[in-house]
Amino acid sequence: MRRTGIVRRDRTEHLPGRLLKRAFFEAPPERVAPRLLGKILVCRSSVGLTVGRIVEVEAYLGPHNATPDRAAHSHRGPTPRNQVLFGPPGYAYVYSIYGRYFCMNFSCEKEGLGGGVLLRALEPVAGIEQMARRRGLQPGAPARDLTGGPGRLCQALGLNRETHNGLDLLDPDSPLQVRDDGFRVTRVLVTRRIGIRHAVELPLRFALPGNECVSGPKKMEAKWISLRPGVAAPGRSSHVAPDRLLR
């Protein structure tokens, strides 16, 4: 299609699906997390577009909860590092870990309350060659090696704190967006979270059952929940009481 250059460029028209609404994220992380499964993360960069479908997430709760979540960066209240988690919902919180990697989170809850969702795994959708290049892998490398893991997915999409922390995920002009392309999810796997020392018993990890890109051990104590289809707001069935143990 021909462009004149006079009209403001609509960068969204070639992006898959539609932007999520702010209200989607203005809820407790344990409610937002399972509903993020199946949504897509779109990342624009100077070297092109990379897109991944969200297949594994973890919820991290803010200090306002009755149940403390000592595994959460936000659990002691706002600091210079975690301030995005206490800002408005639908923003990117990126932090570095172990001096080598980055992890990507989406802020949840209304402004003033902490809490977020950690992205643990994506399924590559577009820009797969670029992902392999960034990961230092050959073209045709297994999808799990590209984006299966919180550090791996950030590397595959080129996400880092300096350029992506604090970005609005719901702005049509944002280089980083969360979108819904109509992919339907009904059944969700629920387990304990991975790689933490505190609050290990909380069932706050959510994944698409059987997806190849899901990280962590194949066999974990798990249960399943059902999401109510076609409903924007979470139904009761999608809510896992954070103080309830597995089993």
Add this chain to the structure above:
DNA sequence: CTGTGGATTTGCT
């Protein structure tokens, strides 16, 4: 100012 440890990944045993 300093010590500590982490929401990870990789490679070697």
Add this chain to the structure above:
DNA sequence: GCAAATCCACAGG
């Protein structure tokens, strides 16, 4: 299965 790699936020003094 285990430890190294390697940075920095933050808590404590």
